[in-house]
Amino acid sequence: MPRQPRRVVITGTGTVTPFGQGIGATWAALCEGRSAVAPCRTFDFGGFPTPFVAQVPDELFDAKAVVPKSYRKATKVMSRDIELAVGAAFEAVREAGLVTKAHEQGSVTIPPARFGCHIGAGLIAAEENELTSALATARSADGSFDFGAWGTEGMKNLTPLWMLKYLPNMLACHVTIVHDCQGPSNTITCGEASSLLSLGESMRVIGRGDADACISGGAESKTNLMGMMRQHYARRLAATAPGEDPATVVRPFAADAKGCVPGEGGGLLVLEAMETAAARGATALAELAGFGASQSFCADTLGVEPEADGQGIVDAIEAALADAGMDAGGIDAIIPFGTGVAMLDAAERAAITKVFGARAAAVPVITLCPGIGNCGAGAGAIAASVAVRALREQRLPARINCADAGGLDAASAPARDATLRAVLVFTPSLGGQNAAAVIRSIA
Amino acid sequence: MNAPRIVVTGTGWITPLGHDIEGVWKRLLNAESGMAPITRFDARTFPTTFAAEVRDYDVARFVKDAKVHATAGLNSQFALGAASQAWRQAGLDRTPPRDPRRVGLYLGAGEGVLDTANYVGSNLAAWDAAAGTVDGRRWAEAALACMTPAREIEQEPNMPLAHLAREFNARGPAYNCLTACAASTQAIGEAFSILRRGDADVMVAGGTHTMIHLLGVTGFNRLTALSEFKGDPTEASRPFSLDRGGFVMGEGSGMIVLETLEHAQARGATPLCEVVGYGSSCDAYRITDIQPEGRGAAVAMEAALRQAGIDPHARDAQGRPPIQYISAHGTGTKENDSIETRAVKRVFGELAREIPMSSIKSMMGHLIAAAGSVEFITCVLAIRDGMVPPTRNLRVPDPELDLDYVPNAARKVAVDVCVSNNFGFGGQNDSLVVRRFIA
Numbered sequence: 046m047p048r049q050p051r052r053v054v055i056t057g058t059g060t061v062t063p064f065g066q067g068i069g070a071t072w073a074a075l076c077e078g079r080s081a082v083a084p085c086r087t088f089d090f091g092g093f094p095t096p097f098v099a100q101v102p103d104e105l106f107d108a109k110a111v112v113p114k115s116y117r118k119a120t121k122v123m124s125r126d127i128e129l130a131v132g133a134a135f136e137a138v139r140e141a142g143l144v145t146k147a148h149e150q151g152s153v154t155i156p157p158a159r160f161g162c163h164i165g166a167g168l169i170a171a172e173e174n175e176l177t178s179a180l181a182t183a184r185s186a187d188g189s190f191d192f193g194a195w196g197t198e199g200m201k202n203l204t205p206l207w208m209l210k211y212l213p214n215m216l217a218c219h220v221t222i223v224h225d226c227q228g229p230s231n232t233i234t235c236g237e238a239s240s241l242l243s244l245g246e247s248m249r250v251i252g253r254g255d256a257d258a259c260i261s262g263g264a265e266s267k268t269n270l271m272g273m274m275r276q277h278y279a280r281r282l283a284a285t286a287p288g289e290d291p292a293t294v295v296r297p298f299a300a301d302a303k304g305c306v307p308g309e310g311g312g313l314l315v316l317e318a319m320e321t322a323a324a325r326g327a328t329a330l331a332e333l334a335g336f337g338a339s340q341s342f343c344a345d346t347l348g349v350e351p352e353a354d355g356q357g358i359v360d361a362i363e364a365a366l367a368d369a370g371m372d373a374g375g376i377d378a379i380i381p382f383g384t385g386v387a388m389l390d391a392a393e394r395a396a397i398t399k400v401f402g403a404r405a406a407a408v409p410v411i412t413l414c415p416g417i418g419n420c421g422a423g424a425g426a427i428a429a430s431v432a433v434r435a436l437r438e439q440r441l442p443a444r445i446n447c448a449d450a451g452g453l454d455a456a457s458a459p460a461r462d463a464t465l466r467a468v469l470v471f472t473p474s475l476g477g478q479n480a481a482a483v484i485r486s487i488a
Numbered sequence: 489m490n491a492p493r494i495v496v497t498g499t500g501w502i503t504p505l506g507h508d509i510e511g512v513w514k515r516l517l518n519a520e521s522g523m524a525p526i527t528r529f530d531a532r533t534f535p536t537t538f539a540a541e542v543r544d545y546d547v548a549r550f551v552k553d554a555k556v557h558a559t560a561g562l563n564s565q566f567a568l569g570a571a572s573q574a575w576r577q578a579g580l581d582r583t584p585p586r587d588p589r590r591v592g593l594y595l596g597a598g599e600g601v602l603d604t605a606n607y608v609g610s611n612l613a614a615w616d617a618a619a620g621t622v623d624g625r626r627w628a629e630a631a632l633a634c635m636t637p638a639r640e641i642e643q644e645p646n647m648p649l650a651h652l653a654r655e656f657n658a659r660g661p662a663y664n665c666l667t668a669c670a671a672s673t674q675a676i677g678e679a680f681s682i683l684r685r686g687d688a689d690v691m692v693a694g695g696t697h698t699m700i701h702l703l704g705v706t707g708f709n710r711l712t713a714l715s716e717f718k719g720d721p722t723e724a725s726r727p728f729s730l731d732r733g734g735f736v737m738g739e740g741s742g743m744i745v746l747e748t749l750e751h752a753q754a755r756g757a758t759p760l761c762e763v764v765g766y767g768s769s770c771d772a773y774r775i776t777d778i779q780p781e782g783r784g785a786a787v788a789m790e791a792a793l794r795q796a797g798i799d800p801h802a803r804d805a806q807g808r809p810p811i812q813y814i815s816a817h818g819t820g821t822k823e824n825d826s827i828e829t830r831a832v833k834r835v836f837g838e839l840a841r842e843i844p845m846s847s848i849k850s851m852m853g854h855l856i857a858a859a860g861s862v863e864f865i866t867c868v869l870a871i872r873d874g875m876v877p878p879t880r881n882l883r884v885p886d887p888e889l890d891l892d893y894v895p896n897a898a899r900k901v902a903v904d905v906c907v908s909n910n911f912g913f914g915g916q917n918d919s920l921v922v923r924r925f926i927a
Contacts, residue, residue, distance in 0.1 A: 339661065340659050
């Protein structure tokens, strides 16, 4: 048998969500039961079943403010997804009390060669205005696109580094440059499961001794035309009527659940070996105690329709529990994906019921999508950050938009104090990958 | 203390040089080229007009039921063909694993191909030139009238996973990573790590990718990374040659079956070779440039060799260098080939010049996310046959590049241990060490 892996703790939780920058802003909004769902600021989405999205407001997040002065020029080649990742990393490193290259002074507290980075990313959409203004220069007389004109002149209207905004690994590229992470680095692209899978991979990398610390999680923006359209085609959107209150649209586990809205956000954590975190005097906020991954059977091959019995989700949860050396009885709260898409909710409900048995109705569920929508590759790590905060505060945030959760503890409720020792987080993805993590208080 | 040994029991590929292991291998050893004018779209006026395309490919010849995969995009189609070969060579079609939850997938699959005509058409239809913006309402109207759910969802990079999971009933850990040109090497390395840790018995690993499409070629042309050679396309890719001028795009997929030795032996499978080392690092240097000393590349190679228990400076028992073949990243760009050479010299010191190191990208082009997977398979074959493939088009020696790049002709070399390198745009570096299997 392999030697016992090192234990892994969380020392920083960085988030940029539609509630703002920093886990404090997200936590406060969740406890107040707010929703950031609103009409899209950047595009008129009136041609879709809903004009609503959950966007990070410009007044609450400025990418230029989260990079070192010497790196500010690079923000020109950052897509929205990259900005969110860089912002989340900034917050995570700050909370972890790490001194990295980004500080531009003082000596770094993590050797670059021992510092890894695993970031989940989505299919990054090209900025439509930038691309189309270039495409429009290569049109034939009838208005159609002219490949010949594009090849000779049109493409020159795109900045030479254009493609570098859209390669999924550029999130990690920028974060590793800013914080000088020269250790193992990966970019996981498994839809909404991406950031929990990244946390799992960092946990293994640290566990086997290939790094002492990792910036880990994910980020994505779906609040653009292509993101909106793919959510529509995947039957994830809530159709809304004119005049409908956006704050009430996303209703996880409710009988009247009708879908979700695209969101955007980043969650990056600092994970560290328990021993090296202790050696530098860091505060371990919680332990990443267990991780599991699995693949669901996709009847439609694409995974638009989830496995109805949630068996793949069950497999991931059971693997995570076994990895943590626990059974379901030790879990005091659950953060499922909770999209409010009825077929996805049903699969998650089936999985929770199967894993928790008679206790399924008694374990509090924390729901995030009513407030922040579907943050894609950022979703799992934002959830993990909320889990850490809940453990630290010994408190459950408020829930909204669910009059009756039909047998789960997921109905609307104000925030309340609770005894929490361990929180289970899981995200299934479009495509059928499942990831689950057990986050535990430091005993 | 002892981690399980991990062996390769199956290999498969779909490449610009063919769709079967033996035929493609023969063409590689003959130094044949897969480059020709681009046929997937009208690239005649582009700075680069050629690529290495997969030709005459029909996924239905490989899968159990083509109807199940009717919506598959090109990446998924390539992956299904390559993985089906590997699955069969491993004998898993005859002895399917008992517990599907012990069968995992780790791919380095690229993003899918945009529905170019409809996407560009919708954008132009909704373009408000006066405002300089795309009108969202008009865009939705145009796009929803012509785009289709399957085509859009298939562009998600995790869709090849969904197809393979379906084809092989794999329900274990499933990951897709996308670290540009390093992706499938990293996928094989992480799959190897998952098996070593005991989280699965069997992993299908590899990559699949095409970027031979409007915005792919445009993007690389704008970066001036592609060869813009004006002569015979088969002479355009010139890794390690003084007159090298950029890479040539390829496409396709390489897939392998990895399993624990115990699992392979229990079902009577024949190990083709053993994976013994994996190293990963990040340049953390600049978004466009590689660290000039090859620091990251060297760190990845050193980590992989350390795990394999190989001292890069010590000759083996037969007096040979400790590695007998390096499958180079060898893209044919000025920067990569110089820095990779520097990194190899940094790792192997005096012995570097004695190790044959070639780039099959000179023949099948750069398969981007899938590059590492086909190059890894080349290492498996080099060990099997004692032959190393050449670097085609190496006509003009570069005085700064003084390693043995196996110019223009394959060579008979007794190979027992190989290193396969890939370095991603964006700074990720990955190396694998693969060794002849000895029970």
